[in-house]
Amino acid sequence: MVTTEDGRSEYAVRQYEPSDREEVLSLYGTVFGRDDESWFDWRYVDNPYLSEVPICVADRDGEVVGARPSLPFPLRVGGERVLAIAQVDPMVAPEHRRRGLFSRMVTHVYGYYADREPSVSIGFPNEAVMGALSNLDEELSLHRGVTREFPVHYRLQDPGALLSSKVDDGALGRLVGGLAGAAGRGVLSVRTGSPGGSATVTVTPYDGVPAAELANLAERSVTPRAHAYRDETFYRWRYANPRFDYVTYVADVDGRREAALMVGRKRAGDVDVVHVSDVAPLGGREPWRTALDHLFSRVVADFDDADLLAVAGEVVPAGILDRYRFRPATAFPLSRLTATTYLVARPLTNRDVDEWRVGGQVLSEDDRWRFTFCEREIG
Numbered sequence: 001m002v003t004t005e006d007g008r009s010e011y012a013v014r015q016y017e018p019s020d021r022e023e024v025l026s027l028y029g030t031v032f033g034r035d036d037e038s039w040f041d042w043r044y045v046d047n048p049y050l051s052e053v054p055i056c057v058a059d060r061d062g063e064v065v066g067a068r069p070s071l072p073f074p075l076r077v078g079g080e081r082v083l084a085i086a087q088v089d090p091m092v093a094p095e096h097r098r099r100g101l102f103s104r105m106v107t108h109v110y111g112y113y114a115d116r117e118p119s120v121s122i123g124f125p126n127e128a129v130m131g132a133l134s135n136l137d138e139e140l141s142l143h144r145g146v147t148r149e150f151p152v153h154y155r156l157q158d159p160g161a162l163l164s165s166k167v168d169d170g171a172l173g174r175l176v177g178g179l180a181g182a183a184g185r186g187v188l189s190v191r192t193g194s195p196g197g198s199a200t201v202t203v204t205p206y207d208g209v210p211a212a213e214l215a216n217l218a219e220r221s222v223t224p225r226a227h228a229y230r231d232e233t234f235y236r237w238r239y240a241n242p243r244f245d246y247v248t249y250v251a252d253v254d255g256r257r258e259a260a261l262m263v264g265r266k267r268a269g270d271v272d273v274v275h276v277s278d279v280a281p282l283g284g285r286e287p288w289r290t291a292l293d294h295l296f297s298r299v300v301a302d303f304d305d306a307d308l309l310a311v312a313g314e315v316v317p318a319g320i321l322d323r324y325r326f327r328p329a330t331a332f333p334l335s336r337l338t339a340t341t342y343l344v345a346r347p348l349t350n351r352d353v354d355e356w357r358v359g360g361q362v363l364s365e366d367d368r369w370r371f372t373f374c375e376r377e378i379g
Helices: 018-032 037-045 100-111 129-134 160-165 170-178 209-216 231-239 286-302 318-323
Strands: 012-015 055-060 065-078 080-087 120-123 146-149 152-158 199-206 245-253 256-270 269-282 309-311 342-347
Touching: 012 100, 018 037, 018 055, 018 065, 055 100, 055 342, 065 100, 065 231, 199 286, 209 231, 209 245, 209 256, 209 269, 245 286, 256 286, 269 286, 286 318
Parallel strands: 080 120, 269 309
Antiparallel strands: 012 055, 055 065, 065 080, 120 342, 146 342, 152 309, 199 245, 245 256, 256 269
16 A cells, blocks of 8 residues: 555545445535535435445545535436436545645546446536636546536525625625625616516416426427436426425416426525526427516515525526516626636547537537526536
8 A cells, every 4th residue: 555654545536435424424514514414315315317326535544535426317418318417516625635636536537437327427616616627628628518607697685684694605605795885786676577468377386396297398398408307207306405495386378388487495694595496398489488477477576585586597588587687697796796607518438529419419519508507406
C-alpha cells in the first residue's frame, strides 16, 4: 500500500458500498447542512432505475472523505428512451480539499459508466463547479455535449420577509442580500395581469401528484427534444421527494383537459419558496396556452403568502411569465444578485463520438433540451 509522509494511505476512489451509508450522510451534513435519511433513501436507495446506489466515494484509511453522487432517471429523446444520470452534490470534507479529489471522482464516474448504462450524463453546476469541470474538458470530452446557462425566473412576493430573512442556500442568500439596494427594490413589484380570452376554463387543485392521469396528459403533446420520460413510474418516484409538499393543478378548457402544473413548496432557511416544478404536457397549441394562463393565475393567487415563486427552464411561454411578473435571473438587477446555473450534458461512452445524436436529435445543440424544475430539483 502506498503511504504518504504522515504514514497514512493514499486516497482510494471507488463505488459506494452499503457500509458507507452513515459516513456519506455525515458528509452531507458537514458540507450541505442536511443529512435526512428519508431524502437519501428516496433519491438513491428507492430509485427505480438502477439496482446499485450510484455514488462514487473517496476514502482514506477506511474513512469516507469525499463523494460524487449520481442520480439515474429515464430520458426521452425523439422516439427513443435512454437512461441518464444527473451528477449531483459534489462534496469533500473541508480538511481534505485542494488535493484533487473532485477531479479524481469526476473522472472515476465517467470511466465507470463508459461501458455500461446509463449512457448520458447531465449536471446543473454552479459557477464554481463549472470552473472545475472546464479544467477537465479535454479529458472528459465535454465539448462533445452541451454547456449553456439554465434559465430561472423569480416572482418576488414579500419584500419584508425576504429582506429580513436568513437564507442558507447560497444563490437565494445573494438574492435576498442584494434586495436591500435601490436596484433590488425596483424588482419587488407584484403587479400582475389576469387571464384573457372567451374560453370556459376550470382549474382544479389536487394534493400530491396523480401519476396515472399526468402520464396520460404528458403523452398528449410529446416534444422530440430531450426531457425526462414522464411515465407513471417516473411520476410516482419523482414526486415522492420528501423535501417538498406538492400540489397538482389541472385545467380544463371548454370541457377538455389541456394542461397541469405541479407546484412544490419548501423552506430555504427562513424563506418560504414555491417552485412551479413541472408542466404537463411540455407544449401544445392555443388551448394549452390558455390553460397555462389560468393555471398561473390560480397558483399566484393560492400562494400569495409565499415569499418567492420560481420557474425554471424554457417550457412556459415568455408572455405568461411576464404577465405574472416572473423576472429572469439573467436580467439586471437579478443578474447581479443570483448565481448562474448551467446545464452540462455529454455522452457517457468510451467510443469515439463525432456527432452526439440520439433519437434523431443532435444533443450538442443548445435548443435540443426541454427541462423544467422536474429535472433540476432532482439534480
